[in-house]
Amino acid sequence: MKTNFYSLFSQNLNFSLEENEKEIDNQEILKKIETLKKNLLNISTNWKNKEVYLDIKDRKLFIFMFLALQSLEAKIVLIPIEIKSEDYICFDKIFISDNKNIDNFIFINDDLTLKVGKNFLFSESINENDHLLYLYTSGSTGKPKLIPKTYQNLITELQELKKIFDIKENDTFYFTIPLYHIYGFLFGFLLPLYTNCKLIIDYNFTPETIADFVEKKQISYFISIPSYYKMLVNLNLIEKFRKCKMLVSSSAPLSYEISAEFFKKNIKITEVYGSTETGGIAFRISAIKNDWQLFSYVKIINNNCDYYENDENIKELIIDSPAIYGKEKYYNTGDIVKLSDANKFSLIGRNTRFVKISGKRVDLQYITEKIKEYFYQISCQKITDDIIYIGEIDEKVFVIYENEFPQSNSEMKNELKKHLPGYAVPRYFFSMKIPKNEMGKINKNKINEIVLKIQENKVENK
Structure with missing residues (x-):
């Protein structure tokens, strides 16, 4: 019975890769996997149920390492490139990367050799649930969540x-x-x-x-x-x-x-x-x-x-x-x-304030709270929801604030980049009254007209 994707690979003999006009057939892939398994077992003889964070950008190395770890029954966590390191790096976890040569990581080279960082410690913790792997969400609340998946x-x-x-x-x-x-x-x-x-x-x-x-x-x-x-x-x-x-x-x-x-x-x-x-x-x-x-x-x-x-x-x-x-x-x-x-x-x-920007789900309410926290740190004045509005148009986030902004737009953008993914950092900042209709509700159509006019004039806050 197949229980992971290494087992599936072992039976699907026609699966192959091709790179630069060279085909890598099932048997050649298997050799690469066995080489990696040997190198991994030289680091530790027990990978079963260990959480291993993969930060591998090269497609071929990713596939070889994924299948090698599946054969060793490790639980794999995939790390997207846009996730901030502060959201996942923890020194009691196992990390394997082909692009970050960090002292507590394992670095994989193109020839499949593994370089163990001088401060690397093999985690003794194990995860015995039925999860096969974990995937990060794209960060709909500003901070990505780990989602478990079974086979x-x-x-x-x-x-x-x-x-x-x-x-x-x-x-x-x-x-x-x-x-x-x-x-x-x-x-x-x-x-x-x-x-x-x-x-x-x-x-x-x-x-x-x-x-x-x-x-x-x-x-x-x-x-x-x-x-x-x-x-x-x-x-x-x-x-x-x-x-x-x-x-x-x-x-x-x-x-x-x-x-x-x-x-x-x-x-x-x-x-x-x-x-x-x-x-x-x-x-x-x-x-x-x-x-x-x-x-x-x-x-x-x-x-x-x-x-x-x-x-x-x-x-x-x-x-x-x-x-x-x-x-x-x-x-x-x-x-x-x-x-x-x-x-x-x-x-x-x-029925929520989620939008999609560059394929990523973004929670505008989360951005609002981050900006309110940031303004409070600068001015020590609490910002109420009725004087600030965060919106999105054409995959660009904008801010309308009824008071004067506490800093220049470039300073605000640089500061917010520390707390938000780049695609969620506001592009436009407007100091103006929030347009509302006769019922006192926010007039989103009017807001969009204002932002579109700015875009048509190719004016962007700096």
Whole structure:
């Protein structure tokens, strides 16, 4: 019985990698894994149930190390590049990196040798739960959370994706996204491994080189994000993807206009809706139909939405799914949906102040609290919610404050960078009255008009 992805790899003999025109077949991958296992066992003979934090950016090294640690039954924690070190570095944990040569880390070299930092101590603590690995959320509350996943959580979604995408063993995969988030990890690595396919791991850094590469290699499944698809449209590169069986998009909404431009060339982009916590929830091709189709294993929990009492088909999207870890499987996504039938829905809006910026979920309320704390430290005056407003437009965060700002905009930005991910630091700062309607509620339309006018004039706070 397969219990981890090393066991799966050992049986899926057609799974292979390709880099720089060189194929690395299953047996060659196995040799690399055995080399790494030997090197790891020279450090300690017992890795079972040890939490190991992986900070490996090279795709090939990541895959080899992941499978080696799986074979040793370690519990792996994937570290995204945007996570601040203060949020994860703890000197009683085990860290392996290919980009941070720190005294208490293990450093992996390109030749698979391991350099042990002079202050490295092998942790004696063990984790005996059923978690296979941990993934960080993108930081929806400003501070990322660790989400556990079991083997069954992940296999459940992989089985569904194989069925939806109709993947065959001679197909090839190529991706542009990092492996340390759920989307890249699942679609860019585990899905080709599970389906016994070839995964091409070359790096291409511009839309033009990516498009040429996909065309040349006749990629079957291209995995990317909306911002890349937008660039491919703007640069007239859609034709390069004609031979793909499917393009996949996730992490942020893909506009109908972009989907439609590809569809005009008979190229379908399948969007997948989900999160680190929930795994995949639904999919669609918006150029064909706007509704989302639920994954077969997902159930929507019946509830009444307070915001739309007169329409019984509008619900908060609370789901039950075996892709969610834990005994209590119900999860409130924060989205409001309209059901078109038992298995389909359209997105109406959100019931929280979460927004997405560069594919990352950001909590505007958390940013508000951080700014209020920062202003209080400077002025010793408490800031009330009625004189400050944090918003987002075109993936840029802005601040409206009814008093004078305590420091220059550049000083505030530099200070906030210490407490917030770069993409969550406000771009614009306005000292003005918060626009409100006649009922005393914030006039978001008026606010957006003001910010858009600033953008059109290409004025940015410095």
